[in-house]
Amino acid sequence: MLAKEDLAKYPFLQKAAAFIEGRNLSISDLAGPEFSNVVRRAVERVRSSILGEEVTTETSDPETEILSYPLALAFVYASKITWLVNRFATSEAKRCEEELRKEPISKLEEIGNASFGWKVEANPISLEWEKLDFRLGVWQYLEVAPQFHSVSWKLTNKYLNGGHVYLKAKDFARLLAENLKLRIVRRASEEEIRKFDLPQLLMPHLEGLLKLAEERKGTFEEEAPQGLVDGAIPPCIQAIMGDLASGKSVSHMARFAITTFMINVGEGVEDVLRRFGNVADFDEGKARYQVEHIAGMSGSRTKYSPPKCDVLRSFGLCVNPDRTCSRVTHPLRYYRLRLKDQRRNGGVAQGAKGGGGRGSA
Numbered sequence: 001m002l003a004k005e006d007l008a009k010y011p012f013l014q015k016a017a018a019f020i021e022g023r024n025l026s027i028s029d030l031a032g033p034e035f036s037n038v039v040r041r042a043v044e045r046v047r048s049s050i051l052g053e054e055v056t057t058e059t060s061d062p063e064t065e066i067l068s069y070p071l072a073l074a075f076v077y078a079s080k081i082t083w084l085v086n087r088f089a090t091s092e093a094k095r096c097e098e099e100l101r102k103e104p105i106s107k108l109e110e111i112g113n114a115s116f117g118w119k120v121e122a123n124p125i126s127l128e129w130e131k132l133d134f135r136l137g138v139w140q141y142l143e144v145a146p147q148f149h150s151v152s153w154k155l156t157n158k159y160l161n162g163g164h165v166y167l168k169a170k171d172f173a174r175l176l177a178e179n180l181k182l183r184i185v186r187r188a189s190e191e192e193i194r195k196f197d198l199p200q201l202l203m204p205h206l207e208g209l210l211k212l213a214e215e216r217k218g219t220f221e222e223e224a225p226q227g228l229v230d231g232a233i234p235p236c237i238q239a240i241m242g243d244l245a246s247g248k249s250v251s252h253m254a255r256f257a258i259t260t261f262m263i264n265v266g267e268g269v270e271d272v273l274r275r276f277g278n279v280a281d282f283d284e285g286k287a288r289y290q291v292e293h294i295a296g297m298s299g300s301r302t303k304y305s306p307p308k309c310d311v312l313r314s315f316g317l318c319v320n321p322d323r324t325c326s327r328v329t330h331p332l333r334y335y336r337l338r339l340k341d342q343r344r345n346g347g348v349a350q351g352a353k354g355g356g357g358r359g360s361a
């Protein structure tokens with residue numbers, strides 16, 4: 001049974017929408033003094049997304065948390081700033097994914113069935129190489145999965161049976177969260193939302209958020225998207241990926257370079273660990289600790305950047321440099337340039353190399 005705390009964590013639940021409708025409140029009503037906590041929390045959610053801070057769920061007062069979500073969305077939509085919508089959608093999706101990953105399988109199944117009209121079954125099967133926890137219809141999977149750039153999400157890399165896709169619990173959590181993100185973003189282009197204006201009483205809060213958004217805009221535009229994009233990965237990183245895929249044990253610097261690179265382009269800890277899965281001396285516990293430390297999730301809370309090209313070169317890790325390499329001094333700069341090229345060309349960047357092995361420097 002889903003409780004109020006669950007509605008606070010997962011605003012995409014049909015019950016969460018019903019709870020809000022049941023209160024019969026308009027956005028203007030939320031400007032009243034009795035809802036000052038709701039306004040504070042809504043502003044905080046949007047602020048955190050602008051600043052790139054982690055948004056966690058506040059379950060101590062579930063009602064405030066539930067009501068703050070539509071108000072935060074109202075601020076974001078009223079801003080009419082596309083990147084802010086994307087940013088907010090991403091931070092809410094991350095928050096939900098974190099929560100979903102803590103849920104037991106039975107609860108995750110219940111959430112899956114009570115959200116986007118999906119038919120989800122906890123149907124554990126053990127394949128030779130992995131254990132899968134859920135199955136859902138192929139078409140439902142395809143509503144969301146094409147958003148992911150990693151090849152592991154391609155239908156051809158998934159176990160299919162009887163019109164269903166089978167997934168691990170953590171992948172299912174990611175799929176649900178990504179669907180939330182998609183829905184937030186897509187709703188922004190609907191006529192009703194495009195015409196939406198915030199009630200005058202709430203405008204001072206929106207103005208504060210717009211000011212902050214303006215200050216942060218430049219930083220955001222320079223940031224990389226979520227996840228690895230094929231064709232934008234620099235040759236040095238591709239070479240390390242190739243080595244890891246073939247089970248070679250790579251140097252400490254190579255491990256640091258690929259981990260920091262992946263984390264900085266928005267890949268998760270699990271995605272990074274999966275890259276190391278073929279290496280003979282792979283110790284998951286130790287590797288997880290190191291990756292989480294590099295991602296700033298533990299220890300000093302500092303997120304590390306990949307080394308510059310100069311450093312990689314001095315360690316013999318600058319291999320098969322291409323034309324784009326001559327324009328950059330940092331692998332992340334390479335990645336951003338290639339992404340820009342891709343956008344300009346409307347597809348895969350020209351001259352991209354495959355994810356192959358090591359060549360000569």
Ligand code: SF4
Nearest residue numbers: 234236309318325331
């Ligand atoms: S020049 Fe830089 S980005 Fe290009 S392969 Fe060498 S280290 Fe990587």
